Amino acid sequence: MADNISVKDTLDITKDVCPITFVKTKLKLEQLQQGEVLEVILNDGEPIQNVPRSVKSEGHKIISIEQIGEKYRLLIERGE
Amino acid sequence: MTIDYNELKKGGFLRQKQKDNFIVRFRCLGGNLTAEQLRNIADLADKYGKGYVHVTTRQGAEIPWVHLDNYNEMKSEISQLGLTTGTCGPRIRTVVACPGSEICNFGLMNSRETALELDKEFFGREVPMKTKLAVSGCPNSCAKPQENDIGLVGAVEPVLDSEKCIGCGVCQKVCPNQAISMVDGNPVIDNAKCLYEGNCIASCPTDAWQETRRGYLLYAGGKIGRKPRLGQVIDKFIPAEQAVEAVKSVVKAFETLWQKGERIADTLDRVGVEAFQEEMHRDAQRGADSI
Numbered sequence: 001m002a003d004n005i006s007v008k009d010t011l012d013i014t015k016d017v018c019p020i021t022f023v024k025t026k027l028k029l030e031q032l033q034q035g036e037v038l039e040v041i042l043n044d045g046e047p048i049q050n051v052p053r054s055v056k057s058e059g060h061k062i063i064s065i066e067q068i069g070e071k072y073r074l075l076i077e078r079g080e
Numbered sequence: 081m082t083i084d085y086n087e088l089k090k091g092g093f094l095r096q097k098q099k100d101n102f103i104v105r106f107r108c109l110g111g112n113l114t115a116e117q118l119r120n121i122a123d124l125a126d127k128y129g130k131g132y133v134h135v136t137t138r139q140g141a142e143i144p145w146v147h148l149d150n151y152n153e154m155k156s157e158i159s160q161l162g163l164t165t166g167t168c169g170p171r172i173r174t175v176v177a178c179p180g181s182e183i184c185n186f187g188l189m190n191s192r193e194t195a196l197e198l199d200k201e202f203f204g205r206e207v208p209m210k211t212k213l214a215v216s217g218c219p220n221s222c223a224k225p226q227e228n229d230i231g232l233v234g235a236v237e238p239v240l241d242s243e244k245c246i247g248c249g250v251c252q253k254v255c256p257n258q259a260i261s262m263v264d265g266n267p268v269i270d271n272a273k274c275l276y277e278g279n280c281i282a283s284c285p286t287d288a289w290q291e292t293r294r295g296y297l298l299y300a301g302g303k304i305g306r307k308p309r310l311g312q313v314i315d316k317f318i319p320a321e322q323a324v325e326a327v328k329s330v331v332k333a334f335e336t337l338w339q340k341g342e343r344i345a346d347t348l349d350r351v352g353v354e355a356f357q358e359e360m361h362r363d364a365q366r367g368a369d370s371i
Binding site: 044048049052053054056057061062063064065066067 | 185254279285286
C-alpha cells in the first residue's frame with residue numbers, strides 16, 4: 001500500500017542507538033518540506049519502541065510501518 | 081531549658097546522636113526547590129550547620145549539626161525566609177512526586193500538582209503510625225509510589241478503533257507486558273495484562289488506539305524498612321480532582337481499623353484487602369450522608 005507514495009529521502013538508523021536514532025530522524029525531517037515523505041530503516045527492539053512514538057509527539061505523521069526481516073521500514077510525512 | 085522532643089520532631093528538628101545537636105529537615109513541595117530556596121538553605125547550612133546539606137531519599141534537604149542553642153534563632157530565620165520544614169514521627173510526611181506530565185515525555189498525569197494538593201490537605205497530620213505518600217505521573221513509577229503507604233500512579237486505558245487500524249503491529253512491539261497480540265493482522269488486547277502506560281496510544285501511527293479512561297491507580301500498603309513490601313492496587317482511574325478524597329478514605333479506613341504498632345501494610349495484611357476497601361467505601365458513604 002505504501003508503494004505508490006513518493007519518497008523524498010531515505011535514512012538508515014540501523015547502526016545507531018537511542019537517542020541518536022531519533023535525533024537523526026528529527027534532523028532529516030527538518031530538511032524536508034511539509035507534506036514530503038521520509039523513509040527510515042530501523043531495527044527491531046528499542047528503536048521501534050521509541051522512534052514512532054517520538055515522531056508522532058513531534059507532530060509528524062507516520063504513513064506506514066512495514067517489517068522486513070529483522071528490520072522495519074517507516075514512512076513519515078513531515079508535519080508543520 | 082526543657083526540651084520537648086516531640087514538639088521538635090513535629091517541626092522537622094531531629095535529634096542527632098551527638099548531645100544537643102539536631103538535624104533540620106526541609107521539605108520540597110513535589111520535589112522542587114527554587115534557586116532562591118536552595119541559596120537560602122545553603123546560607124543556613126553555612127550559618128547554623130557545618131556547611132553541607134544532606135539530600136534525603138524522599139526529596140528532602142537536611143542540615144545536620146544545628147546546636148540547640150541556635151534553635152529559636154534558626155527557626156525564626158527559616159520562617160522569615162518562607163522555607164518549610166519537614167516532619168517526622170507518627171504523621172503524614174512529605175508527599176514525594178516525579179516531574180509528571182508537565183515536562184516528562186511519559187507523564188500521563190500532573191503528579192506534581194496532585195502532590196501539592198495532597199500536601200496542602202495532609203502534611204503533618206497526626207495518624208496512628210507514620211504514613212508516606214508518593215505520586216507518579218505514569219506506571220514507570222519513578223517516584224516509587226509502591227514503596228509508600230499510599231501511592232498514586234498516573235494511568236490510561238486504551239481501546240482500539242479498528243476502522244482506523246492499518247495492522248502495522250507497532251502496538252504489539254511497544255507493549256511492555258505482551259498484552260497485545262496480532263491475530264489475522266489485527267491487534268487484540270488482553271485487558272488483564274494491560275499496565276495502563278499508554279505506549280500503544282503514544283505510538284499508533286493512525287490514532288486507532290485511543291484512551292477511554294485516564295486517572296490515578298491507587299496503591300496502599302507499601303513500605304521499606306526492615307520488612308519491605310510493595311503496595312497493592314486498591315482502586316483505579318481516580319480523576320485528579322478526586323485524589324484528595326481517595327487518599328482521605330484510605331487514611332480514615334486505616335485510622336478505624338488500626339491496631340497498635342501497625343502501618344497500613346500491616347493493617348491491610350491482617351484485615352484483608354476486601355475488608356479494607358469496604359471500610360473505605362463506608363467512610364465515603366458516611367461523608368456523603370453528612371453533606
